Amino acid sequence: METLFGLDYQTWWFLVVGGVFSGYAILDGFDFGAGAWHLFLRKEKSRRIAMNAVGPVWDGNEVWLVIGGGALFAGFPVAYASLLSAMYTPFMLFLFFIIFRAVSIEFRGKEEMKWWRKLWDVVYSFSSIMLGFLLGVVLGNVLMGISIDANHNYTGDALLSFLNPYSILMGLTSLSLFMSHGAIYLLLKTEGKLYERLAVLQKYAMGAFITVFALTSVYTLMYAPHLSDKLMTMPASLILPVLVVLSIANIPRLTHKKKYLQAFLFSSLCISFMLLLCALEVYPNLLISSISPENNIDIYNAASSLKSLKIMMIIVAIGTPLVLGYTFFVYKTFSGKVKIDETSY
Template structure:
């Protein structure tokens, strides 16, 4: 098996997919979180300011989701097929709410009627919140796994199999994390009374996330001890959950000092650390077969050919800097507080 820097191709592609989804979580996470709290902002002017805070970047942020999904399909087609067929309902809902969210952003300020704007404000909040929640639901199901046959197909999948206590807990943890992330971002983009209101919402979001994260961590340790086996095998890895806890604890400290840019950086670091923890808990598995370990989907039995992975790694090495450069330029151009003009949403 071919290697680069001592890592085989499937492992390298596993890291590439993880990095892309981490980028998506950080970037689209804040605008999903800002959207999920949109209805808690009262006046029409303030809602327009909040909407325009994410207006120039939300569609570019979703590019990371498209690229991440594409790399997952290209690198691990068996896992992609199994996951999407077993989680068909949440993924279809996810796509529906992505479409509804885009429509809400674009249609909201096209008419002056109050009922019209209230309607799209509601759908914008609903769709943003549901996207964040469903992402967590899918992640929760991946972490706990489900029964698979020898052909790596889900056994007796049913409409509500994705709705289980752990998936719901992970879903709400993801939602509160994104809302906290979004509130920090809005604090960087707003001023005056709206800024004061956003700061109050941020305090509530931080409390909600810390509570949900604690519940999720305890539930994982009690009911899914297999997810901690890698840490028992390699004690040095305990530094990762410690760093995650320290990063989370640093966010309210920085927010209290009104260092919102630093808080946003640590919120982003928290996203990355939590996804790194997921990667460590699963590796080399991608989807655990709860009925028979031999049916577990791993990065090796689900990977594309060595030649295909090698070619795609070359493409990724070329394309990733371009995407990062584009993202940097967009955020640099639209940096600063939001000001409404005739081109605003």
């Protein structure tokens, strides 16, 4: 088996896909969180400031989702097909809400009528909440296991089987984390009374996240032993749960000191460490079959040809610095507090 720096190409592509989705969760996560707070901001000016805080970057953040989906399809087409078949309903809902969220951002400021703006405020906030929730629901199903037969076909109910206690807990965990993450981002972009209100809202979101995260962790230990057992076989990997807890503990400490940039970095690290922990728990599997372990889809039976993976790794080596450079440039250009003018949403 050919390797690159000691790892086979299938593992490298597993890391690429995981890295892209982690970047997406960090970047689109904060603007989902910011949107989820929209209806909690009562004044028109406050809502406009919050929307303009994400206005220059939200569409660029969604590019990471396109890259992630493309990377999964290119590297592991079998897993891509099975996942989209199994999670057809949540993915269609996700597509529905992501379209209406984009429409609401662009349409809200086109008319002055109160009913018009209130309508799009509701659509924007509800769509953001559902998007954050659905991402956790999909992750919960992937971790718990999906009804996949020996031919890698989904055999479960396509309508509501994705809603189970664990996926709902994961959905609430991701939503509360994104709302805390988004509030921290807005604190970096706002001032005055809006800033003070967001500081209070962020504390509520962080409290909710810690509570739901604790419940989800207990549920995982009790009802998903295949995840925790994997860590026990590799004692060195236990450092990851420790890093997750430390990153979570640092967020309220830093927000209390009003060090919001550092808090945002630790919030981003928290998302990264949690997703890395999930990846480690399932590796080398991509999709766990709830029917039989023999039906699991892993990085080897789902991968494209070795030649394809090699060519795509070259593309990744060229494209990654460009994407990171562009992302840095955009955030540097639009850094600082938001000011409303005639070009604002």
